[in-house]
Amino acid sequence: MRKAFIIAYKDLYTTFTDRNLILLMFAAPLVLSAIIGVTFGGIAVGGGGGALSDIPVAIVNLDEGVSLSFSGQDSAINYGALIAGVLSGEGVGGAVSGLSRDTADCPAAAAAEGGEGTMTLEQLLAPVMLTSVEEARRRVEADEVAAAVIIPASFSADLQVSPVKPALTPVSIEVYSSPERPISAQIIRGVLDQIGAQFAAGNVTLSALIASLASDPLRISSVFNSSAFNEGIGCVFAGVSSSVVIDRQSISGAEVVINPLVMIGAAQAVFFGLFTANGQASSIIIERKNWTLQRLLITPTPAVIVLFGKMLAVFIVVAVQILFLVVGLTLLASLLGGSPQFIWGTNIPGLLAVIAATALGTAGIGSITAAAAKSAEQAGVIGSIVAIFSAVFGGAFGFMPPPALANLSIVYWGADSFTRLAAGNNDILLNLLVMVLYGAVTFAIGFVLFRSRIGDR
C-alpha cells in the first residue's frame, strides 16, 4: 500500500507543479463560476426580487370542508379554502366561520409580518385558481405554471379533531411541479410545508386539549365556551396567513440564504470535476504511451497497487479542485458582500463529506472514460461528451430535465448536495450514498478495464 501512496504523491507533485495545468484546473472554473454567478445571480435575487417573485402556480381546491360543533356552538371550516386563500393572497375570509379572531391580534403573527427585506406570498406567487385537476396538470406540463397545488376533497375532514375524533388522519396536498423550474417548485413546496406545520401545530394543540379534558367531560363544555379558548385556538389557525412570510433570500420562515454563487458554483464544481477526473485518469494512458507505466509494472509492484495509486491521485486532485472552488467562491462572496460570508451553510463536516463523495463519483466516471479510450485524445473527447451530458442532465445549464434523467447525473446529486447544505438542509445522506455508490461502481469498472488493458500480474 505504501507504494500506492508513492505513486499518488508523484502524480500530485507532477500535477501541482504544472502551472498551465493549475491555471486550467483551478482558475478557469472559479472565474467562470464567478462570472456566471455574479451576472445571473444578480438577476436572480437582486433588484426587488426578480425571479423569486410572481411564480406562476395553479391551485385546485377540491376540499369539501367540515362542520365543527363545540358544545352547541356550530361552525364550518374549509382548510383547503384557507390554504388557497393564503397562497392567492386573498386571505382566509370565508374559510372559517364561527371563530372570530383578527390576525393582527395574534402576537406571533404580528411579529412575523412585514419587516425590511421581506416579501409576502402575494408578491412571491402569481396564483391561478382552477377547478379541474386535469387542466392544472396540463398547465404544468405546458410549462405555463411552475406547479399545481391540488388539495384533496377530504382534506378538512382528515385534519379535523373533535371530542369524537381526537387524532389527525394523515393527509397530503399534491404538488405537481415542473422539472423545468426546480427552484420555483421548491419554493412552493417550502411554503406548503410551512402551512402544513402551522396546521399541525393548531391541531395538535386542540388534540392535546381534548385528550386532557376527556377525563372530565363536565369541563369540556365550559372550556369550549370560554372566550380565552376561542381567542387562542382562533389565533392558531388564523396565524397561517401571516406567519408565512417570505424573506427575500429565504423560503418561508427558516433562516435560509442561498447565494447565487452557490447555485452556479455547485454545478460548475461537479462539471469541472468531471473534466479534471478525465484528464487526470488519462495520465494512465499517457504513461502507457511513454512506457513509464510498463516500467512501473516491471518493478516488484502488483498492477493492482499501481492502478490504486493512480486512481487515488485522481480522487485527491478532484477533491482539491472542488475544495478550491468552494473556498474561492466563499472569498468572492465575502468580497462582493463587503463582509465575511460562508455561503455553503454551517455544516462543515457535511460539506467536506459532500466534497469527498462528489470527488469520488466524478473521479470514478473519469476513470471509466479514460479506461474505455485507446488514446489520451480519445479519452478527452469521450470525457467531454460525458461531462456535458452529465451537466445537461444534472441541470447545470439552467433547466432541469425529467427526474429520471437527472437522477442518473452525478452533477445533479453533487449540486443538489451543495445547495441543500447552503440552504441549511442537512438531509444529504441519500445524496452521499448515491455519489459514493456511483464512485465505487464506476471506479471498479474503470479499474477492471484498465487492468485488462495493461494485463494483470
Place this chain on the structure above:
Amino acid sequence: MESIVRVSGLTKTYTRQDGSVVQAVRGIDLDIYRGEVFSLLGPNGAGKSTTISMISGLIPPTAGDAEIGGHSITREPLQAKALIGVVPQEVALYPMLSARRNLDFFGRMYGLSGAELSKRIDEVLDVIDLKDRQNDKVETFSGGMKRRVNIGVGLLHRPQLIYMDEPTVGVDPQSRRRILDTVLRLRGEYGMTVLYTTHLMEEAQELSDRVAIIDNGAIIALGTLMELMSQAGEEDILVLTVAKERANDSIVGVLQAVEGVSRAQIEPSDTDNGEVKYAVYARLGRRALPGVLTAMNAAGVDVMSVNVREPDLETLFLALTGRALRE
C-alpha cells in the same frame, strides 16, 4: 557455469482483430550465465522485445516460463522482478521531474528509501555522469542524456541482471559510445549480468560474450562470437566493381585462376547503374588482393573499386536467412 536466467519453451501468440493468429515468439529455450553480456540480435520485428517483455514479467507468456535467479516469472513474479533491472527501448522517464526525482521515485518502487536510497542515487548519477545536471528536469536533457538516466533507473537497486532493450537507438555517436562503455563497466566493475538486445551487429560483436540471433520469433543461432563466426564461414569476400562496357564472361575465369581464390561470381543486381560487381571468395582476402588486381590488369579490365567483406554476424545472418539484418 551458473545460469541466472533459464528460459524454456517461451511462446507468445497474439490474435489479431481479423481473427488471424500471430506467433511472435516460438518456444524459445535459453540459458544466460551469471556475469556475462548476452546479446539478442535480430532485425526489427524479430521478437526481441517480446521475449524481453516476457522475461521481465511485463507480458504473460502464452506458454513456457522463465526463471530469474530460480524464481519463476509467472509463479513468483515479485521475487523475480526484484532481481531484474530493465532499461527499455523507450525513454521511460517523467519529463516534468528532475533526473534525481525520477531516480528517487523508481528507487522507492524497488523498496529503497532514506539514506540508502540517497546513497544509491548519488552512485548512479556518478555512473551515468550526470551529477551536475541531477536537479534539472529531464525534459531539458538531450537524447543521449535521457538515455543515460534511463539506464540509471535500471541500475538503482543493484539488480543481478539488467535487460537493455536497444539502448542506443536514436542517439548520437558520442552518447552511443558512453552507453556501450557503461555496459562494459557494469560487467567489469559490478559483475552484473547484462541481457542486451540490438539490431546492430557491431554492438553485439563489441559487447557480447555470447550472442543469440533471433528471427521470426525463433532463435536461429546461439553461441560465443567465435562459434558464430565459424558458422558464417572462414572466407573473405572481395567485391570488385567494373564498368559495364568492360565486363565480359571471361573475367570470372581469370579471377578463379588467381592463387588463393576458391571461386568467383557476378553479384546479382536489380539496378542498372553502369557497373558490374564480381564477388571473389578467398580464405585470406587481403593477401589475395594484389594477385587479383594484377590478373584484372593483365586481362585489360580496369577495376573501379574494391571492397573487402570479412566474415561477421551480418554475413552469418545473411547466410542463415537470406536477408540482411538491417532490412
